Structure formats: C-alpha cells, structure tokens
Amino acid sequence: MKFENIIVEKEDKISVITINRPTSLNALNAKTIRELSEAFESLDKDEEVRVVIITGSGEKSFVAGADIKEFTDFGQKEAEELARNGHTSLFNKIENLSKPVIAAVNGFALGGGLELAMACHIRYASENAKLGLPEVTLGLIPGYGGTQRLPKLVGKGLANEMIFSAKMIPATRAKEIGLVNEVYPVEELLTKTKELATTIANNSPMAIAKAISAVNLSDTERGFDTEIQYFGEVFELDDKKEGVAAFLEKRKPNF
Template sequence: MSYENILLKKEDKLSIITINRPESLNALNAKTIQEISTALDELKADNSCRVIILTGSGEKSFVAGADIKEFSEFGQEKAEELARNGQNTLFNKIENMSKPVIAAVNGFALGGGLELAMACHIRYASENARLGLPEVTLGLIPGYGGTQRLPKLVGKGIANEMIFSAKMIPAQKAKEIGLVNEVYPIEELLTKTKELANTIAHNSPMAISKAINAVNLSDTEKGFETEIKYFGELFEMEDKKEGVSAFLEKRKPNF
C-alpha cells in the first residue's frame, strides 16, 4: 500500500515506519495517525515482520506535536472525539501490538509526539532529542494518553513537574528518569535501534507477544494471574519446544 505522510520500509525481520512531514517537523494530523495505524495493521498481518521501529524523517524532529491548526476551532464534543479516536486508532494500538514497537526519537518529541513515543514498548533517543508535554501553555492537557503513561514511566512527581511546567527536557535527563532507555549520537540512533530490533527478532515471537500483554497488565489486579496463565500456555506451543530443545542441544533456536 502507498502512503502520503509516512514511509514504510521492510528489512528482513524488522520494519521501519518513518513519519515523513518534514515541512511541519513531522506534526501529527488525522491523516498521519490513520496512516500509521494502517501500516501497523499491515505489519501485524505480515509473519515475516517481528519488530517495528517508529521514527521521524530528518534530524530535527521525531514528532513536534499535534497539528494544532486541525483542532483550533473545536468545541468540547469534537475535542473529546479527537482524543478518543486518536487513542483508539493509534496510541492504544501501539501499546497493545503483539509485536514490539521501538521509538527511535530523533530530535523534538513534544505533546502528541512524546505521547506517541510513550505508547511504544521501548524508546531510544538521539543526543539532540528534546522531550516535553507543552499542552498547558495552550490552556489544554495531553489528550493522547500523556497524563496516564508518563507517571507510569517516571513517577507521579516528575510527571507532574513536566506536565505543569511544560518544560522540555534533554535526552540525557530523559534517560536518567527512565523516560528513554538509551541515548546515542544522531548518526548512530537508527543503527543502534536496528541492533536491538534484530536481537529481539531472533527470540520467540509467541513468548514476546505474551510478555507484552503481561507487562501491560503489571499495574492491575490481573497481572500475576495473567503471567501464570501465559507461562502455562506457552508450554504447549512449538516455540517452547524449539527453545528448550535448542538449549539442551547447545544450538541457537530457530523460531
């Protein structure tokens, strides 16, 4: 399928979605959100794809935020619809994807851009990355999950500080507080992200899918029981048989 606002590239067991609106610093509009969602559906159905990388075009910006021009005249009903549709169409879909989604945050990740990165399972950032939630400067709050995901990643106190102050933080600070996993020079970011993706891609896709679901329930009452259930279910699946056989035979598993 052809896309207007994103690029989709498949490389062996991994795929790269690049948000490609450099003229607007890759700002998210409705069409871009829908195209990313459609690409994710395509990759979910592609058995050759094991891991997905999400990044922005150029070196200045991952996603500089939502396209404010699209919703500047909205009232309450349309604004709630915008937030709900965005979360259901894309942000929640990323978080619940059965395949890992890694954000390669190259430059600005502000507002909806940071919310997009936080919905991913893992985040790597470039040294020039700047991350923040500036919505209160517009008289708004984050609407794509920012108030819910940020406290889980960095704690309520730091999340409150970031949201209330609207300050941007540099990449190294983001690593210190656990908002991103690693920081690399911009020229190494995609290479390092691909290295991680390829490592993941050689592990059991079924086990990883179960792990994603279990981790997503880690702050709920269902978390421990879900882990136990999935642990047992995997004993009946071919990936477990291959993995254990490979270990006992002192060879690499072929999942």
C-alpha cells in the first residue's frame, strides 16, 4: 500500500500506521482520513496482521486536530455530511475493527486527534502528550464522536469539564481519569506499545474479535445476550480447541 499522508509498516503480526504530516502537526484532512480508512480496511482483511498501532510522525504531535481550513465555509448540510462520513469511513471502522487497535499518543491529541485516539481500543501516551477537545473555542462541538466516547471513558462530569472548558490535560492527568492506559517517556512509547501488541498478538485472534464486538455492546441492552451468544460460538472454533488442548498438555497454544 502506497499513501501520501500515512506510512504503513508490518512486522511480526503487528502493523504500525504513522500519520505523516509533520508540517501541520499531523492534522486530519480529508485525504488523510481516506487513506486511513483504506489502510484499516486492508489490514482488517490481512490474516498476517493481528494488532494495529496508530501514531503520529515526530515527537510533538499525534494528531493536532482536524484541518480547519477544509471546512471554514461549510453550512449545516456540508458539516453534517463531513461528520457522518468521518464516523462511517474511519472512526466507527476503527472501533469495530476485528483486530485490536492501539493508539500511541506521542504529543498533541486535540479535537479530531483525541477523537481518533478514543476510537481505538487501547491508548498509550508519551509524557509530553497533551489531550483535549478545544472545539467550543471555535464555536463548534466535537463532530467525530467526542461527545459520545469521552463520557464512556472518563464519566459524564469530567467529559463535560473537558468539552466545556476546552482545556488541554497532560498525559499524567489523562491516566488518572482513565483516558489513557499508560504513560511512558517519549523515547519508550512505541517500544512499550509494541510490547503490548506482541502480547495480544499471541492470543486467539478469533476470541479477541468476538471480545471486541461484545465490549462495544457493553453499554447497550444487547450486551449480556451478546456475550452469552459469543461465549457459545467460540466453543465451535478451532482456537478454542487449540487453546484448551495446549492448557491440558501444559504447552503454549499455537493460534
């Protein structure tokens, strides 16, 4: 896959997507969103890849937000279409991918950048990371899932505080409130993220795909019934047979 604004690398069951627009702090423009959508769709079908990491180029910024220049003249119809297309083509696609997606947040994750990180299943951050949703300072609100995913991660009160105040928070505070899982020095971030990805990649991809879907329904009426259904379904899969056999034979499973 060849792209202009992102770099896609694969190694040992792990793919790393790097958003590569350093002159604009890796801001999300329409082309970058399209390229990310294509990359995730391709990687989801790639049987050699079990975990995807997404990060930004350099050490200053993961994604500093959406590229505002692209929609300054939009009206209501165009704005709604922009948000809806973003949800469908990228943000929801990441959240519902059959493979775990880990955000390695290296620096600024603002606006659409934080929304991108929140669509991922797990978030690691560098010590210099700053996270926030500054949209109200522009007379806007988050449009790529910020008002929906942030309350689920940190609670309604803290989400309201972040959205209404538009304040950036440091990585240490983000970990305290559950917005990121771990915080590491800048130079260790990608290494630590890859370590987690390797651990995950050694587990059953079939079971993980079911778990992703079940967790995504955890705040709906279908959550428990879905878990029960998937719990039954995995009993018919090859990974369950291999996992149980390996346990009984006291060896590592070969998924």
